[in-house]
Amino acid sequence: EAQVTQNPRYLITVTGKKLTVTCSQNMNHEYMSWYRQDPGLGLRQIYYSMNVEVTDKGDVPEGYKVSRKEKRNFPLILESPSPNQTSLYFCASSPGEGLAGYEQYFGPGTRLTVT
Amino acid sequence: AQSVTQPDIHITVSEGASLELRCNYSYGATPYLFWYVQSPGQGLQLLLKYFSGDTLVQGIKGFEAEFKRSQSSFNLRKPSVHWSDAAEYFCAVGRRMDSSYKLIFGSGTRLLVRP
Numbered sequence: 001e002a003q004v005t006q007n008p009r010y011l012i013t014v015t016g017k018k019l020t021v022t023c024s025q026n027m028n029h030e031y032m033s034w035y036r037q038d039p040g041l042g043l044r045q046i047y048y049s050m051n052v053e054v055t056d057k058g059d060v061p062e063g064y065k066v067s068r069k070e071k072r073n074f075p076l077i078l079e080s081p082s083p084n085q086t087s088l089y090f091c092a093s094s095p096g097e098g099l100a101g102y103e104q105y106f107g108p109g110t111r112l113t114v115t
Numbered sequence: 116a117q118s119v120t121q122p123d124i125h126i127t128v129s130e131g132a133s134l135e136l137r138c139n140y141s142y143g144a145t146p147y148l149f150w151y152v153q154s155p156g157q158g159l160q161l162l163l164k165y166f167s168g169d170t171l172v173q174g175i176k177g178f179e180a181e182f183k184r185s186q187s188s189f190n191l192r193k194p195s196v197h198w199s200d201a202a203e204y205f206c207a208v209g210r211r212m213d214s215s216y217k218l219i220f221g222s223g224t225r226l227l228v229r230p
Contacts (some may be wrong), residue, residue, distance in 0.1 A: 004158070031216055042119075042205060042220035043159075050214045058215065090158060094216060099166050101216035102147055102209035106158035 023091030031096030138206030
């Protein structure tokens, strides 16, 4: 089954404790992206990647890092989480060619709470 | 700057009734437009998309949307709502920025369905 998977689905952590949220897709997609969803704000892009070793900042990159060492994986790293990073996080992927690049497949989400 | 407005935070309809969810966008060029649905605890699923051509587009689950350039709108409709349609709905505009297939989301409309 074609899908985007994220782990963990739920995470409660404390301020300053480094964490990684994994994202993996099995559709051989070139393009991957991370979003955060906050009430009343919709989804906002954190980082994106056009291909292996190619990443760039989205609208709200502060406090986050990403890496793309393999085509299928795109982990989101919070080196020193803070309470304002409490949010629902989504990973997405798309073929990344022409208009199909906009047709993004989303993972199930990771709900992160930072205390 | 591009933006997407969904003026209704919540909408409640009776099962079997018709539905229209509003979406207005601000974008200079011809927009690429999308509707996504987010069921409780799930990721976002693409309902339908508009790139060009026929301004009335059909999607999955019996949904349709009409692009009206004069009104900068892309409203989502369904003639008869089912209880399983209860979810949150997001309108989005797609724009190529640098190398990103950027989706700009509205803040969402939560649909409640009365039995």
